[in-house]
Amino acid sequence: MAERITPRSENYSEWYINIVTEAKLADYSPVKGCMVIRPRGYALWERMQAVLDGMFKETGHQNAYFPLLIPESFIRKEAEHVEGFSPELAVVTRAGGEELEEALIVRPTSETIIWSMYKKWIQSYRDLPLLINQWANVLRWEKRTRLFLRTSEFLWQEGHTAHATQEEAREETLRMLEVYRRFAEDWLAMPVLTGVKSQSEKFAGAVNTYAIEAMMQDKKALQAGTSHDLGQNFAKAFDVTFQDREGRQSLVWATSWGASTRLIGALIMSHSDDRGLVLPPKIAQTQIVVIPIFKNQNKAEVLAYAEKIRDSLKGGFRVEYDPDDNNSPGWKFAEWELLGVPIRIEAGPRDREAGKAVLVRRDTGEKIPAAFGDIPAKVGSLLEDIQKSLYAKALEFRKANTVCISSYDEFLSFFNDTDGGFAESPWCGSGECEAKIKEAAKATIRVLPFGNEQRVRGGCVACGKEAAHLAVFAKSY
């Protein structure tokens, strides 16, 4: 049997890239660092889009679209923003056969162009809150890229909201973080930590950045979505004020939040194994594949039976049927496993005679016989069970690889002498300690989790001084 996927234990990075390319999700493009998303990969993105978009609408947001190109002067208006993004900007200086008077930046994110419009749109408290989301592509010229996880161009959604009060903006920031958490956990079966980023890890231009952070199977952390409290930074930069009920002019409060095609990478690295992709049923574009197993002499009857099974599932599930007689059943089993389809139904002559079929779980490989009439009910409960157990398994993995460390020696040893994982450690809050740790352990603060202040024990893991936070440290993507 030809193994197509490198085992995770040998080379995690190669394992990951193998799955992406063998499952035909994406390829590198002729443009360095950019990615071609193939139909199978895009189908996953479309499912994610549909679910997230629904969640945004439920929370009162509307979609709109803003230009790809941003005048250079816009980016320069917010000091931290321009500083953070400058190194990775792509710039258009010529168009229409001549030098442009002002260079145009290919958007790395759309705060500036959106706030230039919000200035025109917002006059009164009656115009607030303004709750807009955009589905778009952005470009950041990264030095080192990896399919889905960090590509120069990527697809995402970015929400940009404007509010009358700081309080309201903060609520929005946390509300959208919670949307991301629910999406990651309920749909992707990917447990995440939520919390606030340290000042050195926050978005350039934000007051605070909140994030969902997941653990991949190599125990590294992946930031899977962010929600920023922008304070009045962009309102000041673009002079966006409104008149309140009392007739006073005030600056608007802002948030922005985004999640990208990186979620596809997160999904792959959370659940997949050495046989290929493993997709949670709720997000899988195909939940069930029916594979007839036949010989020439009984082909017609077996196909008719398999089709009957397929038809009995059509209404309630996303089901595919693979009667192709160029490939053997074994080949198909391996292929559909590579593609991550949660349940395979084998229907052969023996099953037909007994009025049964064999259901096979992708996640465990368990084979479950079922009578024809029971198949839809059984499939339904199996899919739910797979969804739950993928989540449980990932959560278990994260717990097993999360340790509380308060001694610096132990901390360094955890990251330098072992495979590492998440370290929950007390931190004094200083950037110096953070930098020292990054240098010595290559670990960064992923998140300061909510509601953990009372769990702080002892002094800062790096300097020993009084610790204000319990921080989660990890190596990250």
Added chain:
RNA sequence: CGGGAUGUAGCCUAGUGGCUAAGGCGUCUGCUUUGGGAGCAGAAGAUCGCUGGUUCAAGUCCAGUCAUCCCGACCA
């Protein structure tokens, strides 16, 4: 941008300076098969990344160059 590695058919790999560059996978044709990546027979497919050099002779040695991968640096 620094360190390391690799470029041989669509993919993977072999190839001691010496004759017509070898094998596996895949592809195509035919037959036979189908409950875990089938079998047999046949066929197509390579200016050995590119440029230059050393040599009677270069896939093999040297230099340059380009590309890719890994490890760093960088990464709201």
